Amino acid sequence: MGETCAVCKKGQGPEKCEVCGFSDNGFINRQFPIPEDTKNWIETVVKPYRAQWEKAEAAKKQEADRLAQLEAVKKKEAEAAKSNASSFGDLYAGWEALTNGLFADKQPTGNCPACSGTGKIRIKKNSIFGEIIDAKECPECNGTGNIKAASGTFFTDPRDGRVYKTVKIGAQIWMAENLAFAQKGGGCGYYENNQAYGKKYGLLYNWETAMKASPAGWHLPSKEEWQALVDLAGSEEIAGRKLKAKSGWKSGYDNKDCNGTDEYGFAALPGGCGARFADEGSNGFWWSSFSKSKNGAYRISMLYNYDGTSWNESHKDTFFSVRCIKD
Numbered sequence: 001m002g003e004t005c006a007v008c009k010k011g012q013g014p015e016k017c018e019v020c021g022f023s024d025n026g027f028i029n030r031q032f033p034i035p036e037d038t039k040n041w042i043e044t045v046v047k048p049y050r051a052q053w054e055k056a057e058a059a060k061k062q063e064a065d066r067l068a069q070l071e072a073v074k075k076k077e078a079e080a081a082k083s084n085a086s087s088f089g090d091l092y093a094g095w096e097a098l099t100n101g102l103f104a105d106k107q108p109t110g111n112c113p114a115c116s117g118t119g120k121i122r123i124k125k126n127s128i129f130g131e132i133i134d135a136k137e138c139p140e141c142n143g144t145g146n147i148k149a150a151s152g153t154f155f156t157d158p159r160d161g162r163v164y165k166t167v168k169i170g171a172q173i174w175m176a177e178n179l180a181f182a183q184k185g186g187g188c189g190y191y192e193n194n195q196a197y198g199k200k201y202g203l204l205y206n207w208e209t210a211m212k213a214s215p216a217g218w219h220l221p222s223k224e225e226w227q228a229l230v231d232l233a234g235s236e237e238i239a240g241r242k243l244k245a246k247s248g249w250k251s252g253y254d255n256k257d258c259n260g261t262d263e264y265g266f267a268a269l270p271g272g273c274g275a276r277f278a279d280e281g282s283n284g285f286w287w288s289s290f291s292k293s294k295n296g297a298y299r300i301s302m303l304y305n306y307d308g309t310s311w312n313e314s315h316k317d318t319f320f321s322v323r324c325i326k327d
Helices: 027-031 038-083 087-098 195-201 223-232 239-243
Strands: 120-127 130-137 153-156 163-169 172-175 283-287 296-303 310-315
Touching: 172 223, 223 239, 223 296, 239 296
Parallel strands: none
Antiparallel strands: 120 130, 153 163, 163 172, 283 296, 296 310
């Protein structure tokens, strides 16, 4: 990689950049082998990685700025409350205490889109102070601010008797593990043809087989259905970490923990890809039903060293994991 990182121009090191994590032995180069021509290498490897890294850095800065603004507002409100010693202010404060602080704005603590994670939704009501903006418990998350995965739900595939855990995330119902049905006619198989991997990751499928492998009442998710899940989890920049399983992902640079928080029970695992097997334990790829060319279709990716998700078009003969969503 040279003395200076080709992506961020900051880090140094012969193999992996300590600033942005770029590596000549990383996922991108395994998927798109480096051409001999330097210009092509920059266009197909360096620039895509740089764009992804810069997007993630911008998201981190935006989040830091948001928290700083919230802290400034909180400080300003505290100073205003301290200086307001009028009888009306005292009466209002007493009313607020009696109503358990429902009138006060709540800081976001969760992932519910209906209430922005506050657990409260704002309503208008009449009071001794005239019309005021009050708050009531959010019905979508029962006032917790979080949409949690429904637990204890299972589906038995009548074709082979295999039992899958399922999870309700927002308005969607997903299988909480990868499909492992051996479709007749080929087009699917275990990673490195080793059945032991199937117990953890399910099977890998080419796109044509993935389109017809789901059991009745389920289907291969569309790009829009995948995107709805990503949006609910925050954004493409942070959804990967929230959807990844809490264990099973390899460590990153300097032994960084690259496992997820699994906030929704989706439990995404790095099942790798085939038929040229690669990335087991590091990266996970799942087919969508979206195709706009004869030989290509879109898949969503989660990488061990990246908190977000990404979309790419891949050849339909490539083997990726399948997650089913309920009709």
